[in-house]
Amino acid sequence: MTNSPPLRVGLLGFGSIGAKVASELDAGAVPGARVAAVLRRRADAGPSAVDSLAELLRRCDVVVEAAGPAVLREVAAQVLDTGRDLVAVSVGGLFEDGFVDRLPRRGRLVLCSGAIGGLDLLRAAAFAGPLRRVRITSRKKPRSLLQPWMEAGVADRLKAMEPGDEPVELFDGGVAQAVQLFPNNVNVAATVAFAAGDRALVEVCVVADPAATRTAHVIEIDGSIGSYRFEIANDPSPRNPASSAVVAYSVLRSIADLRATGVRIG
Numbered sequence: 001m002t003n004s005p006p007l008r009v010g011l012l013g014f015g016s017i018g019a020k021v022a023s024e025l026d027a028g029a030v031p032g033a034r035v036a037a038v039l040r041r042r043a044d045a046g047p048s049a050v051d052s053l054a055e056l057l058r059r060c061d062v063v064v065e066a067a068g069p070a071v072l073r074e075v076a077a078q079v080l081d082t083g084r085d086l087v088a089v090s091v092g093g094l095f096e097d098g099f100v101d102r103l104p105r106r107g108r109l110v111l112c113s114g115a116i117g118g119l120d121l122l123r124a125a126a127f128a129g130p131l132r133r134v135r136i137t138s139r140k141k142p143r144s145l146l147q148p149w150m151e152a153g154v155a156d157r158l159k160a161m162e163p164g165d166e167p168v169e170l171f172d173g174g175v176a177q178a179v180q181l182f183p184n185n186v187n188v189a190a191t192v193a194f195a196a197g198d199r200a201l202v203e204v205c206v207v208a209d210p211a212a213t214r215t216a217h218v219i220e221i222d223g224s225i226g227s228y229r230f231e232i233a234n235d236p237s238p239r240n241p242a243s244s245a246v247v248a249y250s251v252l253r254s255i256a257d258l259r260a261t262g263v264r265i266g
Helices: 016-025 053-059 067-082 120-128 152-160 175-181 187-196 244-259
Strands: 007-012 033-039 062-065 085-088 109-111 134-140 168-174 202-208 217-222 226-234
Touching: 007 016, 007 053, 007 109, 007 244, 016 033, 033 053, 033 244, 053 067, 053 244, 062 067, 067 085, 085 244, 120 187, 120 217, 120 226, 120 244, 134 152, 134 187, 168 175, 175 187, 187 217
Parallel strands: 007 033, 007 062, 062 085, 085 109, 134 202
Antiparallel strands: 134 217, 168 202, 217 226
16 A cells, blocks of 8 residues: 555535645645645635646546535536546535436445444445334534525524524425525435435434534434434534534545545445
């Protein structure tokens, strides 16, 4: 492994996740991996910035998407068709019915597990037989859940909520609708749905909790070989409260696995 060429990483997105991944790779967090290119969408993208996806693909071996669901849908086929591996953070962007099945298979699609765990057990339980129930409840700070479609009264209430106020349930339903309504907040739910193998089975509850100091997820699973419950509480990203700080490190872990063994994560 020491004599193998470095793994060249291309970044789509240079916000709270992309910038952190870049700084950690520059600091040597993943030996043998380096930032080769950043698609220029911000003025502070640094010396590795490029102006086109084609140029980014020319320079890299693996692409990390941290730019949002719309960008992921736009570029996924082109990235994979070149044989590059694609580490997807905005998993909700893949949730359009049949989208993943239509993607080229020349490169590997890595669904970054991001802010949740237990996916290996969930996948095993689903493999053993049909699951009866999968539910994920996510609690976040109210302002991080603001959406353009919200009525003014609802948005104003979320902005005004204080720690002593009661939590507000904003959504309870299927993953497909949750992805549409909260595109940047329910990537964890989309990842759970992919792991469960039956997207229609997964229930999602989104709660605005003014007392929340962390982003919390509770995943409940009932299957033919057991019942499981996972509770996760993540510190929010300092730069983007809609995202958890651990997501960048999940990306780095995925890059390290690709560098070491080519293992597919998620």
